[in-house]
Amino acid sequence: MSALFTEAFLTALILGAVTAGIPLMLAGLGEQISEKAGVLNIGIEGMMLIGAYTGFLVAYFTGSIWLGFFSGSLGGMAVASLMALFCVRLGLSQIVIGIALTLGAEGLTALLHHFQFSQSYPRLEAVESLAIPGLSALPVIGPALFDRPPIIYLAIAAVAVTAWVFRSTNLGLALQAAGDKPAALDAAGVDVIAVRTGAVLTTGLLAGLGGAFMAEVGAGIFVPFMTNGAGFIGIVLAMLARGRPLWVLLGALLFGACLSATTALQVAGVDIPTDVIQMLPFAAVLAILVVFGRRASLPPALGSHYVRGAR
Amino acid sequence: ELKSIAILTPEAGTDYGWNQQGVDAAKAAGAAAGIEAVVAEDLGYGDVRPTLRGLAQEGAGLLIAHASGYNTAAPEIGAEAKIPVAIVDRPDALAAGAVADYTCSGHEGAYLAGRLAAKMSRTGTVGIVVSGEPPSWNAQSVAFAEGAKAEKADITVRYAVIGPAAYADAAGGKRVTEALMAAGADIIFGQGNGSSFGMLQAIETGKATDGGKVFFIDVIGDKTPIDKGNLLSSVVWNLTPVYSAMIEDVKADKFGTRNYGIQLADDSVSLLKTKQIPDDIWAQIEALKKDIVDGKIKLTPKFDAESVHAVVTQLAVAAE
Amino acid sequence: MTSELARKRMTASAPRPDLGPLARRAALALGPVLAALVLGGLVLLVLGVNPIAYYVFVVERGLLSPTGIQATLTRMAPLLLIAASLIVAFRAGIWNLGGDGQFLLGAVVVAAAAPLLIQHLPSWAVLVVCMALGALVGAVWSVLPALLKAYQGVNEIITTLMMTFLGVSFANVLVKLAFRDPGTTVPQTRTLEVADRLPRLFETTISSGLVIGIVAILAVHVMMTRTAFGLKLRIVGANTRAAVHAGLSVPRLTVAVFAISASLAGLAGAVEILGVQGNVRADWNPAYSLTVVPLVFLARFNGPATIAFVFLFSVLSIGGESAARRMGVPNFFTLVIVGILLILLGLAEYLDQRRRAGGP
Amino acid sequence: MTDPAASSGIHPSPGMPDPLIALDHVTKRFPGVVANDQVSVAIWPGEVHVLLGENGAGKSTLVGMLSGIQQPDDGGILIEGREVSIDTPATALSLGIGTVFQHAMLVPSLTVAENMALGGKAWTRPDRQGIRRDMDKVCTDLGITIDPHARVGSLSLGEQQQVEIVRAVLRHSRVLILDEATAMLTPKGAQELGALMRRLVARGLAVIFITHKLNEAVEFGDRITVLRLGRKVGEIAPDRLRTLGSEAVTAEILRLMFGSHVVGADTGGRRRPTPTGETVLALSAIDVPDESVPVRGVDLTIRSGEILGVAGIDGNGQKQLAEAIAGQRRLGAGTIRLAGVAIETLSVADRRRLGLRYVTDDRLNEGTVGSFPIALNLVLKQVGEEPFWFRGVQRSAPIADHARRLVSEFDVRTPGVETAIGKLSGGNIQKALLARELSGEARVVIFAKPTYGLDVQNIRATRQRIRDAAERGCAVMLISTDLEEILELSDRIAVMDQGRVVGVVDNDADARSRVGALMSGAHR
């Protein structure tokens, strides 16, 4: 065995992949819920950033990581509520508002950070992990996967819950109807606006949590623009997954794995230009699309505003 | 007559790094010369021509374009507005009365940092984490690795770049640093604006493979005010002498006849002494510094990424 | 009786008396701008900054001062070309979000080629060849999404976003490994001399890229609204099944849309290099596309209206930069203002639509 | 306006109980149109209340206000004498008003059972078993067979309508609104639906039934209200309906619907001598691949001047065949010759250029671009051609002139030629579609359900246009689920069943029974 690929190093790589993948997964999962209900949520990057900022802020001042996650989710939801108001209720363009929210959130968090933290750059303490008895004793994957901050287990549970809601509840049917044929949902006596509002708020919650995770667990610090396009990758993941939550999880982990592979190659001193290595995850996705490229099955009503009785 | 100078920086002057050193130095040099120093920060890496023209119009007598990304635009606008400009990373652009370069390479300091790291590493592995591969960082990465190997020939030097345009990727900084720590590094030489705070967090909350503390060696600025006990040292760049010299040259109508640089010799590059460094080791470092200043140790900066990849430890070597 | 009844029916709810169209448009544009300034002013007050002084600086620098307005107009050139690129695509119902990748690669290749060509060709020929080259490269970077969309139905939002992520890295690879200027340690391409770049307009610093941008956007506007080809694209965009039914070759039109849209984005990259930058550095990515997207939406894909929005945005970004510096506010504040402004412009349009629909 | 019935109030006589639902002088305006103008209608339990009126008369709008889709601008709605506000479809459902809308209101990507479950408690599991049981019961009651686990998107429009009826019944509605529910049904299906309505009202429900087929109105209705240009112009009460004979009622209705001038006499019945022109369209051994209904081995020829009817129950491959001839689908095998020229490899546009016309039955999703003005929709298949375009540049004047001419010629009711076509009523969109396809030089015209959703007068006009086309020498293929229509117009009749042509018969005296037998699968 080489001196490099020790158990500790492999563990760190897997751990890194998971830690990088979780925010992408939360964003993708959130986006998927919105899209299922017919709302193209381009503002997800902004929701993540606000979530990262509020999550960090609260975790830092209260010392409670959980309060941080809670307020990060609330922060994401606050941005999402603007999206719900402007796009779902009033029917303003989802693209305009989405991008506006992202730009505004970028500016606002950078501004606040500048006045609050740019002298001190506070950093959080290490996040406590929760060992799952038995599993955590496994070599390599034990410490990498089963001795992690409990929020990770919760995030993964969110995938299962979403899958369950989609597949086996009336709410799942309603979400799908809202994206496929909102008029039919309305005629069945379900308030389309309410369903979509709920979906968008849930997206905000998940994206905000993803941002908070990134700041609290991923980095232990907030810096401006730290989401760095994660929201957009979330959008891609959601669309690739075609409505299946589990695929979002797999896609996010694959993405994280690509990042870890990049690091591993570099640490191993493989002499490929760094920029070439960094094209890896994107090239992989494109290759998948070229090989398996089938008709994308986006909800027919995606992006369009629903007005009852309009022609 | 020279009434004011202006400095343009890509990011905020509060980063305990490149931007802050530039801004602080411009203010200090201006104050020393009794002239105003205008600061335009956070300009990003896009088109700074409007800002350059604006500052020229406002009467700046010297434009300091404090980013290698500005070194095409600044001479152009300087020529247009007939104002001297100072740029980085283009020594060949020297033009009398118009352009002078202050390519900063902290490679001498980084070499010392490498020696220091090798002396203090318990695990025999040190790591370099960068958020990108600009020339000045490459030069320091190479020098750090050379220094470490000069100190201990069999030391392992691990290297990783965080990601695409990752200057703000704090989470990536933490992730990659943790990977290097897991690969055995107990001293991390980190270069990377916003992301360096992620590296620092990883070091503060993690452990080396031997269970002990991991140390961080920073570059350019001095993070002592925000240290939690893991800051081992920093390759500090002091630009005040550089800017002061420029101001003098402008006043004396000699600007553009020479370039400027930073070096150990005049303390514009220095290695930060923290209380983590034992006195005896520090004394050895001081001696090495003298050797460099005296020319007994010869160092040439290498600015390209390939040189970095060539000096860091390859897997094949490690597997032996 | 019938006709009387019919007449009554058709006219009973005649729209309310309208303001003059000019007055309405002015109110529509100015109202949100003022409101955004007030909201932004509140933020400034919270930050302890005098909003009036801030805005005076913005207007003075972005609009009134000669060098300021020149900078504003120069900044518009690439934005207008990108806007033209987006208008073609969006009107045809194709969400080309890959503008940044197409722009960047067009820019990189042009930056590599121009300094070499200038040694063999007269300056005007270099400019022409390079603009064509930039357009071509942009188009090439859209081939994959175009074919996947046209013949496999793969959603273009995913593919174009991916191509942009990929393109940003690839542009770096090109700059650092293939096109690198050996004369400097900085990873950047060779530089096209100022004298060889696109001529400036009259005695100013305004790049003639502005003219190219305006011509492009007006041409696109006329093409989309007045020509048969434009109508075909709009039919595809509005209802693909109807397009098939009407005998249009949807795949071929889809490819054509990608080609036009992406080559305009590539051309934007070329114009930015030939007109302003002169070279490309590694890690350079102005990401113009993302900010232009909402602007063309607000303009409802209308060319002249887009010009107005792009102008407004340029004034804000040029003026904001300067005001931020002088008032000691971080430059990020401009982002906040732009965000608020976009929302309010959207809101104003909504209110106007409701008013015109005669709603409550 | 002088008809005494028109002013009949909500309380016909002081002693009687309140009606189940009453619309009291409701007015509904849309931009440029008053869709309902002071309309008062009372709906009584135990009655089938038929709403009649030409296309755009405001029938759908009126019931939309009962379903919670539209809000009245003026006037009120009373349920059992109490004023209510039906602000959402949910309110309507909770008040016991169930609606089968004119345009299907089912989610295509969900199964039948899932569509039925829509609206259940959010966090609970859709009770698929329970729904299935209830559905079975209602279906047996109604004599309908539906697979609860079929995806709605894979059902024909007719089947979808049945699903909606079952759903409305399942919900224990007190009032059932059927907006043109028979439009997609075969005559037999319509009869069954009629019987079903009778059974429902016998249970004490009220049914509001909108149709364009006067025979159905007379046969199934207890009370008839006629709308015209948004106003109620007459009501025929049950006793009067019974006492007048069906002839007299029809005459009365026509007078109310279209004013005093007499509607053009029906030219129907068997027509001209059998055409002997040469073969214009020849299909041989056509296969059309399709996931649900592949078409196999179709051989058909149509002569110049001939009308070939294609009969069959909805969803038996008629649409696939039509699309394949028009060039919108790839052929699996076979040849198509137009006047001797093989066209199976040509594009849609090239086939059109050779004189092939296809009037689609999907006017909303395929035939038109809803957001475009009528004028452009009328030249949708001629984009780039002169005189509307000159060297690729659009010329507004000829386009507008052309549109105005067709609008008046085909009697399209619209505020103007610049109105977005999607805003018109279904019947008027169809007229625009016909106008587009029948103008210019045609040699072969394929009509798919050409009179679907049209009112009596328009049906007549349309059928006359189909005849005229044949008269001018076109070869006409008429695909219809309305057997009466086929029998009225065709020279020969082909019957499709499960993707095959199972027989071609001459339209002679016993055509009806032979076609009927073929359609119901007697050949199998």
Ligand SMILES: Nc1ncnc2c1ncn2[C@@H]1O[C@H](COP(=O)(O)OP(=O)(O)OP(=O)(O)O)[C@@H](O)[C@H]1O
């Ligand atoms: N949502 C709407 N927006 C604008 N106009 C509308 C809307 N709904 C209906 N209209 C208009 O109101 C009038 C009445 O339409 P409605 O659909 O009620 O007619 P209808 O009697 O059901 O006709 P058809 O028999 O063709 O279905 C038409 O002129 C139509 O164009």
Ligand SMILES: Nc1ncnc2c1ncn2[C@@H]1O[C@H](COP(=O)(O)OP(=O)(O)OP(=O)(O)O)[C@@H](O)[C@H]1O
């Ligand atoms: N209200 C409506 N007015 C006009 N057309 C409609 C309406 N509702 C649906 N349609 C269209 O009428 C067409 C006929 O539907 P139907 O389900 O019967 O198709 P089909 O002829 O059986 O073919 P397939 O089997 O491919 O679905 C559909 O394409 C549908 O979109």
Ligand SMILES: [Mg+2]
């Ligand atoms: Mg109707």
Ligand SMILES: [Mg+2]
């Ligand atoms: Mg069917």
